Amino acid sequence: LDGRTVLVTGGAGFIGSHLVDALCEGCDVRVLDDLSTGRRDHVHPEATLFEGDLCDEGVLDAATEDVDVVFHEAANASVARSVAAPRASHRTNATGTLAVLEAARRADARVVAASSTAIYGDPTTVPVTESEPTTPLSPYGVEKLAADHYVRLYADLYGLDTVALRYFNVYGPRQACTDYSSVITTFLEQACSGQPITVEGDGDQRRDFVHVRDVVSANLLAATTDRVGEAYNVGTGDSVSVAELAALVVELTGARSDVVSVDPRPGDITVSRADISKARAELGYEPSVSLREGLTQLVVGD
Ligand code: NAD
The missing domain is CATH 3.40.50.720 (NAD(P)-binding Rossmann-like Domain)
Structure with a gap:
């Protein structure tokens, strides 16, 4: 180019x-x-x-x-x-x-x-x-x-x-923290400010984060x-569950945040992997x- x-x-x-x-x-x-x-x-x-x-x-x-x-x-x-x-x-x-x-x-x-x-x-x-x-x-x-x-x-x-x-x-740097697509940004912000990490539903939803x-x-x-x-x-062709993601964020940030379950999002899809x-x-x-x-x-x- x-x-x-x-x-x-x-x-x-x-x-x-x-x-x-x-x-x-x-x-x-x-x-x-x-x-x-x-x-x-x-x-x-x-x-x-x-x-x-x-x-x-x-x-x-x-x-x-x-x-x-x-x-x-x-x-x-x-x-x-x-x-x-x-x-x-x-x-x-x-x-x-x-x-x-x-x-x-x-x-x-x-x-x-x-x-x-x-x-x-x-x-x-x-x-x-x-x-x-x-x-x-x-x-x-x-x-x-x-x-x-x-x-x-x-x-x-x-x-x-x-x-x-x-x-x-x-996901990556400069991603705004506004919506479900930015669950990584949300978890990182929660972990870094010592707030509980909020997983919607059972956390078994799987996503392909690229x-x-x-x-x-x-x-x-x-x-x-x-x-x-x-x-x-x-x-990426791989997927990770939202609960696994929360655990990884806790591990990598060294945060003391609890991982808590909140109401599931209506119509949330269960598994997505490319x-x-x-x-x-x-x-x-x-x-x-x-x-x-x-x-x-x-x-x-x-
Ligand atoms: P973003 O909101 O950061 O970027 C979108 C940009 O478009 C912003 O800079 C915004 O100011 C600009 N914009 C919005 N409406 C406009 C308009 N009417 N005229 C001119 N500019 C306008 O979003 P992103 O996450 O960078 O998404 C980029 C593209 O990728 C989008 O098409 C989105 O649908 C797609 N996409 C994103 C994801 C994700 O996970 N972030 C996943 C799938 C698809």
Whole structure:
């Protein structure tokens, strides 16, 4: 990608800002972000920030002019917010993705778009392959599913180079502590402030936690693959229970916090784990950060 001009939507957010940091190594990088949850100080100083809304065609056209690749990370990433305000969330996640695809079509740019494990809902088989039935359980999941379909459709219908990356539970530095996807951040904050660690339900729910560095590498691979119009799971292929996660956080922080059980979250899914064989075989994706290593880095603030 060296020497290319790229745009990262949502580049002031958690995942987007890490992607921007990696791309600034050799690319001319632009960021489009409305700073609704993102932070200006997360944007790499060498990147050009276009502050604005995804659905604003003017700013989108300015940001995509002459770009080679658009990494589309901007979204309302909160399931809870989508439940509270589904129309606003739909506008950003579904309509916003369509706006990005249209702008990319005008600019003839490749689009690598962030999709989500939420599109599968409660999976019928684990590990989850890309052909798992999609029955989302939240407005967020429905919006991401619509976006995931649009991304594929733009390859099939208009010949645009597009790839959808279906992230599982991403964690790492700069993650905001707002929703279930950030259970790691929540547990770490509780442990570090000496509060009890609150596990919802019995703690047997299993999740595939993937470090943001591996998510960045999947994006870079997707930016150059010749397999376009495809969707790939991006996880580790392993899972850990929420109770095991709580115990690991206690061990690594040395906290004296108790682990306590609180009410289960209604509609919480039981087991989620990615089958990553398609990404491995077709993109050459290989996760490299173990949960222990990723958590240790978070604890020591490296
Ligand atoms: P984030 O909230 O940190 O980043 C999203 C960014 O988009 C923010 O900087 C925000 O300001 C920006 N944004 C929101 N609405 C916008 C709009 N209308 N116009 C312009 N910018 C807007 O979230 P994240 O965790 O970094 O998520 C990045 C992507 O990954 C999202 O598409 C999300 O759905 C997806 N994803 C995340 C996870 C996870 O575990 N974090 C899992 C699956 C999928």
